[in-house]
Structure formats: structure tokens, C-alpha cells
Amino acid sequence: MKKKSVWTRAGVSVAAVTVMVGVAGCQDGATKAADEPAAQSPAPAKQSPAEAVQAAYKKTAAAKSAKVRMTMSLPADSKAGGGTMELSGVQGWDPAVMDITMKGSMFKDLAAAGGGEVPEAIRMVVAxxxxxxxxxxxxxxxxxxxxxxxxxxxxxxxxxxxxxADLGGLGGMSSMNQDPAQQIALLLDSKNLKHVGTEQVEGVSAEHYQGTLSFEEMLAANESSKVLSEADRTALIETVRKAGLKGYDTNLWVNKDGYPARMSVSMEMAGGKIDLDAYYSDYGSAAAVQPPADSETFDLFAMLKEMGGAGAGA
Known part of the structure; x- marks a missing residue:
């Protein structure tokens, strides 16, 4: 039981992080754009920032998958323990699948706190x-x-x-759409979207766009949030307010082919700042994700209930 308790705490922490990252989001699908003309290379002199970002959204939604490399930084007093986490692998958003490897200081901290043998790298599959x-x-x-x-x-x-308690709000957060196409769509709702300039992203020229969005604006713009019941929506807003989240600062770099090469999101919380920095490549590459056999899995949620729910992590 002690070992299970250690892994329950570790599992809750990692699950909370992945929900925050958005890789566990319930994807209701972006507006399909496969039959529309391909977006042209960004041309700030001819396109407004909204037009350029809209074109990038259409191409990203139609691509349905890409390779991703992401770094996430959490403040030290977060429930997940703080530190950094690096993710790399393949992500698909129509349908929603993922096969990535996670590593970073966060897992070392989990091992030290829980007394468990947390691997230096953890493979995660979502299907x-x-x-x-x-x-x-x-x-x-x-x-x-x-x-x-x-x-x-x-x-x-x-x-x-x-x-x-440690998974409180999971029901609400798991309904939020967080695939890259939807992140771009949310950026279009920013009232101060602007073109910053032409910059280099890993040696390749890209157009840099920037915008901010309050949590209320994000919730109103996100179609998938509308499936929440009034009680869940109220609980989610209250949870976010307690966490001190005011809004999102989003930066997007679009390459010459019209695809996002990099996207970063910064969230200011009461306990510090959460930063997500993602690099995308190989759009449209196959995202063949195979979940493990049932005989090889143990259910975290069932284990939590078996061990006494919220008291399991005490």
C-alpha cells in the first residue's frame, strides 16, 4: 500500500501537469479547412495580423498532426511541485492522440518527495x-x-x-480544447493582436505575432467550454480565480509555408508564472498511436477511490 500511495501522489502530480499543458484536452475538432486554398506565405505588408493568423489556423487544422517539442515551467509552489518538464514526440488533433516522452527536474522532485523510483523520463500515450x-x-x-x-x-x-481534491477541476479542464489549431483560433480573439516582426526560429525565418487574452475572453471564445454544465463552469471559473490566473500572453511564429514553427503561452498565477514554449515541425506526419494492452495497465482513478479518495495523497 505504501508503494501505491507513492505512485498515487506521483500520478496525480503528473496528471495535473498534463491537463494544464493541455495534452489531455477533449478535442471537439477545429473548423475543417482541407478543401480551402492553402495559405500563402505570411506577408505582413499585404496581410493584417488577423489575416495571417487566420491562414495559419486553417493550415494547422487541416494538417491534423505534427511533431512537437515543448518545455513547460511551473512555479515552485504549484501542486505539481514546480520545476521544468520537457516533452517531445508526435501529437494529433483530429482525432486527438499523442505519443510523447516527458523528462525534467519535476520528476526528480517527485522522487525525492515521495520516496519512489520515478523514472528520469516517462512515456505518455493519449488515445x-x-x-x-x-x-x-x-x-x-x-x-x-x-x-x-x-x-x-x-x-x-x-x-x-x-x-x-488534487484532481479537482479535471472534469472542467479536460473539456477545454488545447490543440495547436484551437490555440491559434483563441489568439484571433485577442483585441490587441499585432505583428511584432520577422525573426529566426531555429535558423528559419518566421513572422512573429503576439496577443493577450483574459481567462473570461478565452472561456467565451472556446467552443468546447460551452458543453460544461453551469455548475462545472462556475466551479472552473472559481478555481481559476483562486489560482490567480488573469490571462494568457501568446506569441506565435509562422514560417514561410504558413505553419506555426513556434508558439509560447505565458500565464501569470498567484503563485508565479507558468510558461509553455512549443516547437512544431513535420505537419501532417502520421500520428499512429497505439495504447497499451489492458493487461499492462492500472487505473489511477480507481486506485484513488480504493485508497480513500482525497485522503490518498495525505
Whole structure:
């Protein structure tokens, strides 16, 4: 039971981070643009910032997948423990799938705090709105031989506010659309969207666009948030207000082919700033994601309920 308690705490922390990153978002799909003319290379002198970003949105939505490399930084007093996390792999957003490897100081901190053998790198697979995390062979013997931790986001969302305290708000956050096309669409709702200039992104010329969006504006603009019940929506807003989130500062770099080469989002919270910095490439590359067999997984949400819900992490 002690080992399970350690991994329950680690699992909750990693799950909370992935929800914040957005990789566990329930994708209701971007507006399809496959039949529309391909966007031309950005031309600030001829295109307004809104037109250029709109063209990038259409191409990204039509691509449906890409390779991604992302760095996330959390303040030290966050529930996930703070530190940095690096993610690299492939992401698809129509349908929503992901196969990435995560590593960083955050996992070392989890190991030190929990007394567990948290791997230096964790592979994460997302398919059918279910998240799987490979906890490594060293821990499989302590977990009935099962190395993959499973979190069914639909089940967690249905549990709503009755879920464990550390996963409070998961039902609301898992309904938020966070694929890159939707992030670009949200940027279009910024009242101060502007073209910053031409810059280099990993040695390639790209057009830099910038905008800010308050949380209320983001929630109003995000189509998938409208499926939330009034109670869930109120709870989500209250949770965000308590966390001190005021809004999002978004920067987008569009390459000569009209695709996002880089996107960064900064969120100012009461406890510090959360930064996401993502690089994208190989748009349209196959995102063939295969979830692990059921015989190799253990259910995090079921384990939390078995161990006493919110008290499991005490």
C-alpha cells in the first residue's frame, strides 16, 4: 500500500501537469479547412495580423498532426511541485492522440518527495480521451506487474467535483480544447493582436505575432467550454480565480509555408508564472498511436477511490 500511495501522489502530480499543458484536452475538432486554398506565405505588408493568423489556423487544422517539442515551467509552489518538464514526440488533433516522452527536474522532485523510483523520463500515450503513463519496469513488480498508469478522462469528468481534491477541476479542464489549431483560433480573439516582426526560429525565418487574452475572453471564445454544465463552469471559473490566473500572453511564429514553427503561452498565477514554449515541425506526419494492452495497465482513478479518495495523497 505504501508503494501505491507513492505512485498515487506521483500520478496525480503528473496528471495535473498534463491537463494544464493541455495534452489531455477533449478535442471537439477545429473548423475543417482541407478543401480551402492553402495559405500563402505570411506577408505582413499585404496581410493584417488577423489575416495571417487566420491562414495559419486553417493550415494547422487541416494538417491534423505534427511533431512537437515543448518545455513547460511551473512555479515552485504549484501542486505539481514546480520545476521544468520537457516533452517531445508526435501529437494529433483530429482525432486527438499523442505519443510523447516527458523528462525534467519535476520528476526528480517527485522522487525525492515521495520516496519512489520515478523514472528520469516517462512515456505518455493519449488515445480515445484516455491517458497512459509508462512508470518503468523497476516499479512494475510493485504494481502487480503493470507498468502503465491509466487515467480515463471521461470517467474523471463524470465524477466531477466528487473526485479527489488534487484532481479537482479535471472534469472542467479536460473539456477545454488545447490543440495547436484551437490555440491559434483563441489568439484571433485577442483585441490587441499585432505583428511584432520577422525573426529566426531555429535558423528559419518566421513572422512573429503576439496577443493577450483574459481567462473570461478565452472561456467565451472556446467552443468546447460551452458543453460544461453551469455548475462545472462556475466551479472552473472559481478555481481559476483562486489560482490567480488573469490571462494568457501568446506569441506565435509562422514560417514561410504558413505553419506555426513556434508558439509560447505565458500565464501569470498567484503563485508565479507558468510558461509553455512549443516547437512544431513535420505537419501532417502520421500520428499512429497505439495504447497499451489492458493487461499492462492500472487505473489511477480507481486506485484513488480504493485508497480513500482525497485522503490518498495525505
Amino acid at each position: 480515445n480521451n484516455v491517458m497512459y503513463m509508462d512508470m518503468g519496469t523497476a516499479n512494475a513488480a510493485q504494481l502487480d506487474g503493470k507498468r502503465w498508469m491509466k487515467l480515463d478522462l471521461d470517467a474523471a469528468a463524470k465524477a466531477g467535483g466528487a473526485g479527489p
